[in-house]
Amino acid sequence: MDERIVALAKKVKLLLLDVDGVLTDGRIVYDSRGHDMKFFDVHDGLGAYMLKKAGIDVVLITAKGSRCIKPRARDMRVSAVFADIFPKSDTLPKILKRFNVKEEELCFVGDDLVDLSLMKRVGFPIAVFNAVPEIKQAASYISLRQGGRGAVREIAELILKAQGKWDKILKIYDV
Numbered sequence: 001m002d003e004r005i006v007a008l009a010k011k012v013k014l015l016l017l018d019v020d021g022v023l024t025d026g027r028i029v030y031d032s033r034g035h036d037m038k039f040f041d042v043h044d045g046l047g048a049y050m051l052k053k054a055g056i057d058v059v060l061i062t063a064k065g066s067r068c069i070k071p072r073a074r075d076m077r078v079s080a081v082f083a084d085i086f087p088k089s090d091t092l093p094k095i096l097k098r099f100n101v102k103e104e105e106l107c108f109v110g111d112d113l114v115d116l117s118l119m120k121r122v123g124f125p126i127a128v129f130n131a132v133p134e135i136k137q138a139a140s141y142i143s144l145r146q147g148g149r150g151a152v153r154e155i156a157e158l159i160l161k162a163q164g165k166w167d168k169i170l171k172i173y174d175v
Contacts, residue, residue, distance in 0.1 A: 001158070005141050008124040009162035013105040014095070015051055016118065017078075017152060018088075019062040019069055021111035022128055025148030040072055041148055047156030048076040053172065054165040057099060061088050063114045089117035109155060110135050111147050126155055 017023055024038040031037065048058045057079040062069060065083035073081045080098070082091045096102065104123035108115070111131040119125040119138040127139035128147035136142055141158075143151040160166040 001162075005158070006162045008140055009107075009159045011105055011123055012107040012159050012163070013056065013101045014099050014107070015048070015056060015058045015155070015159070016095070016106055016108040016122070017048075017058060017060050018108075018110045018112075018115050019060055020064060021131075021147045022109050023060070023072070023148060023152060025146065026111070026130075035067070038069075038072075039148060041150055041153070043150045044148070044152035045072070045076045047153035048078060050160060050169050051156050052077045052079075054160055054163070054169060056159065059095060059099075061085055061091055061108075061118070063088065086114060087117040088115060089121050092118070092121060107155070107159065109143075109152065 020026055023040055023044055027039060029037040051058055060069065060073055060078055060081045062083050063086045069081060069083060085091055103121055106122040107124040107126060108118050108122040109126045109128065110119050111128045113132060113134060115135055116138060119135060125139050126141045126143060127135045128143050128151040130146040143154050145151040145154050160169055
């Protein structure tokens with residue numbers, strides 16, 4: 001792994017995630033009553049949970065609210081959900097104060113233009129593989145996996161390994 005990426009990952013104290021296109025594959029399905037459904041990847045959920053077990057909080061930030069986000073956030077043990085936020089960078093003062101972190105200690109994962117304002121403010125901006133070109137250009141790292149298809153898990157492992165916490169996490173599952 002690139003030494004620059006490892007150095008950025010070592011500083012991460014809080015992981016911020018977009019929802020649509022990062023935790024999901026970007027598809028939104030509406031049922032006959034107009035309720036939406038999203039597709040989440042179980043590996044991404046475990047990645048977020050492992051970060052929490054290692055002392056790194058995870059926060060979801062989405063420009064579009066949805067009823068299915070909060071149950072998924074509970075399952076993943078995320079620390080906070082900010083919904084219906086635009087621009088996403090408006091959440092920064094609250095996040096910095098609530099979690100007692102600095103901008104350079106934040107990692108944000110995005111995929112589309114609504115993520116650009118936050119990408120430019122954090123210490124470790126990451127784009128998922130299928131992100132739009134402008135997000136990839138603003139990113140320090142581009143995941144090998146697509147949004148909603150294990151990208152968050154990949155990023156969680158990258159952070160945990162860079163911080164020397166991976167072996168401790170493995171011991172939880174290797175009983």
